[in-house]
Amino acid sequence: MILVEVGFLCFLFSFVAFAKLNMHVLSLLISLEALMLSIIVFLYSLVMNLEVSSHFFLILLVFAASEAAMGLSLLVSMLRLRGNDYVTSLNSLSF
Template sequence: MVLFKVSLIGVLFASISFCSYQTHTLNLLISLEAVMLCLLLFSFSISTMFGMSSHLFLVLLTFAACEAALGLSLLVSMLRLRGNDLVTALSSLSF
């Protein structure tokens, strides 16, 4: 039950940090990864509390790994193209 409460508080704080730090892309990616890790913790706590299988945990773990790889590759290509990781540089009008 403690793990469940900790994961919910973690999702709340990670979501708040995702909404408040929107200047750099790296900050957004780190906050998004924190949300995914807290959701992994949440799904693990639910599956252990109710004695369910851990299929949802494995699916979320796969999505988290794919999201991290895709986010980092986009960040690297944006840094090569623009020279900075500011979110305001992603505007389609600046091409």
């Protein structure tokens, strides 16, 4: 049961970090990964406590891995295109 509380607490901290640290895209991606990790910990603890199948846990793990790969590829392409990773430079009119 302590794992559920740790997962929920990590979710709250990473959500606050996502809301407050929004100057660089890299900090947003790291806080999104922290959100996904806390959701995975929370879901894993619920799966272990309720003793149900772990299909949802594996699906969320696959989505977290694909989200990380997509975020890093977008960050690299943005750095090559613009030279910085500021959120304010993500204006759709500047393409």
